[in-house]
Amino acid sequence: MNTSRYKKTYPISWEQLHRDSKALAWRLLELGPFERIVAITRGGLVPAAIVARELEIRLVDTVCVASYDWQAQGESVVLKRVNGKGDGWLIIDDLVDTGKTAELVRNMLPKAHFATVYAKPAGRPIVDTFITEVSQDTWILFPWDSEHQFVQPIVHQR
Numbered sequence: 001m002n003t004s005r006y007k008k009t010y011p012i013s014w015e016q017l018h019r020d021s022k023a024l025a026w027r028l029l030e031l032g033p034f035e036r037i038v039a040i041t042r043g044g045l046v047p048a049a050i051v052a053r054e055l056e057i058r059l060v061d062t063v064c065v066a067s068y069d070w071q072a073q074g075e076s077v078v079l080k081r082v083n084g085k086g087d088g089w090l091i092i093d094d095l096v097d098t099g100k101t102a103e104l105v106r107n108m109l110p111k112a113h114f115a116t117v118y119a120k121p122a123g124r125p126i127v128d129t130f131i132t133e134v135s136q137d138t139w140i141l142f143p144w145d146s147e148h149q150f151v152q153p154i155v156h157q158r
């Protein structure tokens with residue numbers, strides 16, 4: 001595991017994720033209509049469900065991408081594709097970081113609108129719409145990857 005590129009952690013609660021995904025839906029409302037959502041697994045699944053609910057989109061597909069080098073963001077492999085050019089489709093992911101995943105999926109569906117909830121500077125140019133930017137050296141800790149636990153008072157954390 002290579003954690004060296006992260007200096008900060010940005011923990012996100014379920015409530016915040018819900019709120020940010022709804023903010024994304026509000027923005028996408030202006031840019032649609034979209035006939036179908038393509039969620040990038042696995043991180044895109046929860047935001048895609050929220051956006052699908054808010055925009056009343058009932059056609060939801062998945063593109064399944066696995067990166068085998070957790071936190072180091074090494075090679076990504078497409079495990080499942082969808083066919084089509086993506087005209088009028090909406091691709092949803094939780095995060096664009098280096099932009100590698102987005103590039104893969106954009107090549108697959110060049111006409112689709114690409115939206116993420118969070119974006120880091122390196123990946124930002126490749127997405128059409130996002131809500132919150134975080135710095136490149138921040139590790140976004142999603143609610144499905146974490147649980148509540150005791151922490152030391154901050155005076156003891158230095």
Ligand SMILES: O=P(O)(O)OC[C@H]1O[C@H](OP(=O)(O)OP(=O)(O)O)[C@H](O)[C@@H]1O
Nearest residue numbers: 041042043067095096097098099100101
């Ligand atoms: O811009 P990139 O550097 O490609 O990183 C962004 C991708 O990384 C995360 O997925 P992850 O590889 O953690 O897989 P998971 O969603 O299945 O956990 C996230 O959900 C994006 O798909």
